[in-house]
Amino acid sequence: MLQRIVHFSLKFRGVLIALSCVLLGYGLYVAAHSKLDVFPNFVPPQVEIQTEAPGLSPEQVEVLVTRPIETTVNGLGGMDSLRSESIQGLSVITAVFKEGTDIFVARQMLAEKLNEISGQLPVSVKTPRMSPLTSATMDLLKIGLVSDKLTPMQLRTLADWTVKPRLLSVPGVARCIVFGGQVREMQILAKPDRLSAYDLSISDVMNVAKLSTGVMGAGFVENANQRIVLQTEGQALSAEALGEVVIVRTNGLSVRLKDVAEVKEGPEPKMGDALIQGRPGVLMATASQYGANTMEVTLAVEAALREMQPIFDQEGVTLYSRLHRPATFIEVSLKNIKHSLYMGGILVGVVLFLFLGHFRTAFISLTAIPLSLLTAIILLDKFGITLNTITLGGLAIAIGEVVDDAIIDVENIFRRLRENQELAKPKSAFRVVLDASLEVRSAVVYATFVVALVFLPVLTLTGLQGSFFAPLALSYVFAIMASLAVALTVTPALSLIFFAKGVRNSKEPRLQVWLKRFYGRIITSLARWPKVVMAVVGIVCIAAVLMLPHFGSEFLPEFREGHFVLGVQMIPGTSLQEMLKMGKEISDELLKNKNIATVEQQVGRAEQGEDTFGSHRCEFHVELKPDVSGEDQETLTKEIRAVLEKYPGIQFEVMTFLGDRIGETITGETAPVVINVYGDDLDTIDEKARAVAQVLGTVKGAKDVQVKSPPGAPRMAVRLRPDRMTQFGFRPVDILEAVQTAYQGAVVAQVHEGDKVANVTVILDGANWREPEEVGSLLLKSAEGLQMPLNQLAEVYLTTGRYSIMHDGARRRQVVTCKPEGADVTSFTAEARKQIVSKVMFPKGTYAVFSGAAEATAKAQQQLLLNSAISAVGIIILLGIVTGNWKNLLLILANVPFALVGGILAVFLTTYFGDPGEGGLTIGSLVGFVTLFGITTRNSIMMISHFEHLVQVEGMNWSLETALRGASERLIPILMTAIVTALGLLPLAIGSGEAGREIEGPMAIVILGGLITSTVLNLLVLPTLALRFGRFSKAAQTDE
Structure with missing residues (x-):
């Protein structure tokens, strides 16, 4: 089958090259129009x-x-x-x-x-x-409106009825949540003294207010030849008109609303508020729809804001359009990844030219990169996978394998053409190219499928880890499969086109001659000491294994997205005013930092928002200036902490936005370490949660230890007394409605002005009614007209309670969170678990469960190991088919551990000598080891297969001379593959702390370290061991 494919490609090479150009153009189109995230x-x-x-x-x-x-x-x-x-x-x-x-x-x-x-x-x-159904990150664009000209109510009205509808009309916007300002409503502020004077209660005012305004259809009038629609008008659109509504007539006189209440426009009670750059303003947070293209929708929203700029200028409103813009991280991340790809591609081209010594051979090898990568992008698009830092990272680490396919083919074709010219009766170029391609192609096909099997465990990961790394594995597999197809078709076709008339220079490049001569001397020396080689390999592998327990492990690295989220919590019951006062001080202090562009604070919660914050909790969103390096962001984290630590009594945590969202995805909480305390009794689980938090705070590295919802929120309890209500003729619902109306306000109607809607609310007036001790003095009126204060019908007393009650799986729970600093999450969690188990005793029915990043890491590692074991069976079967005997199979498998040594050493160096926060075993670095395993196995297969070819096809006896020739002929492809892969990944490894490279960076570092030992293995150790233990017999050919 392979012969037919290659033969067809050579015969119709012109058509094939034309189709390749079409594929190239289509791939560029798809790449330019793919969803970006x-x-x-x-x-x-x-x-x-x-x-x-x-x-x-x-x-x-x-x-x-x-x-x-x-x-x-x-x-x-x-x-x-x-x-x-x-x-x-x-x-x-x-x-x-x-x-x-x-x-x-x-x-x-x-x-x-x-x-x-x-x-x-x-x-x-x-x-x-x-x-509404939103995207994974939810936030699309946060904007702020600030004005010295408009009142807070006018600013909020502009946001609610002008800006918000325009933003929601943008395709792809799912919702727009508004914080801050003052929501306009018609307020009927009942005066207690006037109510008493007219012998009225607040219930009377509420009942009349319900009938004070409205919109109602009236039907139509129809005669013999016409139907005329009736349109009623009479809605009270102003506070003055509303005040004229009659409550009751007494002695021929009308008692109007304005006689017992102040009727005016006022603000709704606030559940939250916002500061923009330390100034009162309105915050608008938009979210994109599920499956929407984040970049496209962001640009469309920004275009809508530019359309409204004349309105902002006219109203004296300052627009802050980039308080949080996730699209910026997309742009920076993709720019960094693309830069790494471009730099890697250029370096690859230089290396190919230097090694091959011929422009045409270098060009043929390089064509594999755009064709394979663009084919992979087309396939990703067809599978509905976005172009993102993960998929692009998969393409980046595939560059070495992609070029290797072409290098193996081109180098072998070029060498065979050169040898053919020296024959007395040279064969045709067509036959030489066909035979040379088929000579290596069978082994390459098997090697490619082995690499695909190696990535099977990553492809089958589930959960959050699968969401991140399965697309990377898929893009990698797509790229190497596309590369295999290119090597079977395009590479031979181009070789025949360029070298149809033979090779002009029949001599090997000087660099290759020198390298092979030097390499031959080393192999000859090592062949004398196989046991020493084995001993050295064994010692190095044992040393590497001993290093492993000293590595920490993280689920995912810290992201350097240029945006921080600061969660701040004071004691329950803290007022909005107090939180805003503190927020202004913190905002002003943060804005003094040269690296910070904007700061916004959102206190409490917004109407229809997803957060359940009370007035005692807030978030600051800190947007950094462009081009702040990853190292500076690490420093800035400490500086932000220093600012927050100046405020005693507050609990806080400093996160990146993506870290916040990923944490919420794993456990529903933002912190990497989460301990859930379950039980039936709220007081008991609160007590044990405090005990857990106290112990957790003593563990080395513990930072931002918080009890999610501590008790102690001040509460005024009103407990109705049924006996007193029965005695005086009061109904429970009447009392409850009156209390609600007095202190929360009751929405009784709505006023419609064009497309604007304002609630009509009845509320008790008077500052003294806001004092806790005055609650019991609220005057109530029974159906018979009897008036009594609330404290005569109910027990009214000040107590404490909980701000929130949480469930998980319908079980009550309290949550303790923590963010380790200076320690990896896995080892920190292990120590915390040990301390809590030994120091905190839980009563029957109450227990603690750890969750968060450490648990996710352990689950991912277990799943990866289990899947790898299953995949290993398929790999061994495939290798057995390739090698044909168990000794050669063991040779390949025995060499793999030594190849991984370099990766382990790379992790060790970055852990103990790299920047703080870098190093350790992340899921990304484990994927790097998987990649390294594939590269090593592939090269080993190619070496062993070439030995078999020399013995079985060319009839050489298995000896030092055969081993030396086979290894020398594989020297240049192995060296070029290693150097090309290393140079392709070098930009990723160097910039591993920058935006977009946080996951691929550790992978690249592991692969780079492993390439060193892998190359040594394949060039020095494998030929030496193969010469001593390998079995390559001519009889194998006869048996077939």
């Missing part, structure tokens, strides 16, 4: 369910809202986990589905379940709704 979609299918429960406490939300919904949706087909958080007035449930689940089907199933439960929830609870 930082990483593949790493978030498993998940749906967030939010249910508003106005006024309910966290305990009430848990029992009345969260548990019924959890019971209904738990166990849904394909569901992997179910997390929830119940806070005052809101239940948030996150349903995570198994990998591969169709997210649209999952949402449909959830929608059907939610329809079943909606009628079973309390009347005051709103209908559960699913959050």
Whole structure:
């Protein structure tokens, strides 16, 4: 079959080259129009369910809202986990589905379940709704609006009714969440003294206010020949008109709303707020739709903002359009990866020319790079995989293998053509090229399939690790398979076109002659001491194995994306004003740093936002200036910590945005170390969580230790007394509505002005009513007109409670988080586990479970090892077919450990002598070892196969002379492959700390270190051991 393919390619070489040019052009088109992103979609299918429960406490939300919904949706087909958080007035449930689940089907199933439960929830609870379907990173673009001309209410109105609709109209934008400013509403501020004077209650005001305004259709009038639509108008559009609405008539006089209340435009109660560059403003966070092209949507949103710039200028609004722009990281990352590819390609070209000594042979070898890589990009596009730093990294590490396929073919063809010219009766160029290609092609095919099998364990990884590394393995396999196809077709065709008239210079290049002569002397010397060679190899391998326990391991490295997220938490119950005051001080201090471009603070939560923050929690998003190096970002992390440490009593964590999102994907929390304390009794799990946090803080390297939701939030309890209500004729719902209206405000109607909508809210006026001790004095009125203060009908007292109650799998939990510093996550977690088990005693029914990056790393490593063991069986079977006898098979397998020694040494050097934060075993470096295994096995196969060819095809006896000739003829291809691969990866390794190279950098370092020992192995150790233990018999040919 191989002969037919090569023969067909040579016969129709002109057509083949034309088709290759078409493929090249199409590949460039696909590459230019492919979706671009930082990483593949790493978030498993998940749906967030939010249910508003106005006024309910966290305990009430848990029992009345969260548990019924959890019971209904738990166990849904394909569901992997179910997390929830119940806070005052809101239940948030996150349903995570198994990998591969169709997210649209999952949402449909959830929608059907939610329809079943909606009628079973309390009347005051709103209908559960699913959050919009967004991309993995969610954030698309964060913008800030600041104005010295507009009031906070006018600025928020501009954001809500002008900017937000325009941004949501951009294709690909899923949602736009707004923080800060003041939301306009019509407020009816009831005066307690005036209500008493007119013998009215706040319930009377609320009932009348519900009827004060509205929009209603009136039908039509129809006669014999016309139908006339009735349009009613009379909606109160202003505070003045609303104030004229009559509550009651007494003694012929009308008591209007304005007689007992102040009617005005005012701000809605805030659940959150924002500072932009330390100034009050409005923050708008957009998110992209699931599957949208992040770059395209970002550019479209920025174009929409430019269209609105005249409006901003006219209104005196300053626009901060890049408070957070993930597309910038995409641009920088892809630029760095592409730069590495370009630099690697140039260096490869130089090396090929120097070694081959001929421009045409170098050109033929180089054509394999664009053809193979662009074919791989086309295949990735057809499989729906984006171009990102991971897939491009896979293409980068494949360059060596891609060029190697062409080098093996070109070098052998060129050598055979040169030998053919020296014959008395030379063969035709067609026959020489065909025979030379087939001579090495069989071994190359087997070697390529072995490499593909080597990557099978990476391809079959699941979960977050699979999301990251399976696309890398896929792009690598696509590239080497495309390279194999190019080597079978295009390379022989070009060789025949360029060398149809023979080789002009029949002499070997001087560099090759010198290298082979020097190499021959070394092999001759080593052949005398095979046992010494074996002893040295054994000692080196044992030393490398002894190094392994001293390496730390990380799941993923720190990302240098140029954007930090600072999570800050004060004691529960801290007011928005206090958080904003602290936020301004921190913002001003951070902005003094020369590397920081913008700082925004978001306190609490926004309407319909995904966060469940209270007023005591906030986030700062710190955007760095362009071109801040990875080393400077590491320094900046410490400087930011130093600023936050000036504020005693706060808990904080410093993260990158992607690190934050990846952490949330693994456990629902942002920190790399997460300890969940489960139990039934809230007081017990809170107590044990504090004990765990105390022990965790003593572990070396512990930073940012936090209890996620500590108790202690101040609370005013109002416990109704049924006996008193019965005695005086009060109904529970009347009392509860009155209290809610007085302190939260009751939305009773809406005012429509064009496309703008404002709520009409009734609320109790008076600053003294905001004092805790005055709550019990709230005046209530029964249906019979009896007025009594609240404290006569209920117990009113100040207490403490919880801000939030969390569940995981419908079990109550408390969460302790930590971010290790100066220690790898795996070893830190092992030590923390040991300390907690020995020092914290858990009562029956209460227990702690570790999760986070360390658990993900262990799971990924176990899965990689198990899959590797299965893959090894297939590799051994394939190698057995190639070698034909078990001794040669053992020769190849025995050499692999020595090849990995260089990778282990590279990890050791970067761990102990590299920059802080670099080194250690990451999943990326483990993938590097897998790649190294493939390269070594491939080269070993080619060497052993060439020995077999010399003995079985050319009839040479197996001896030192045969071994020397076979090794010498493989010298140049092995050296070129090693140097080409090394130079292709060198830019990635050098810039491993820069944006976009954080994952590929460790891989490149491992492969570079391993290439050194792998090359030594294949050129020096393998021929020596093969000469002593190998079996290459002419009889093998006869048997076939």
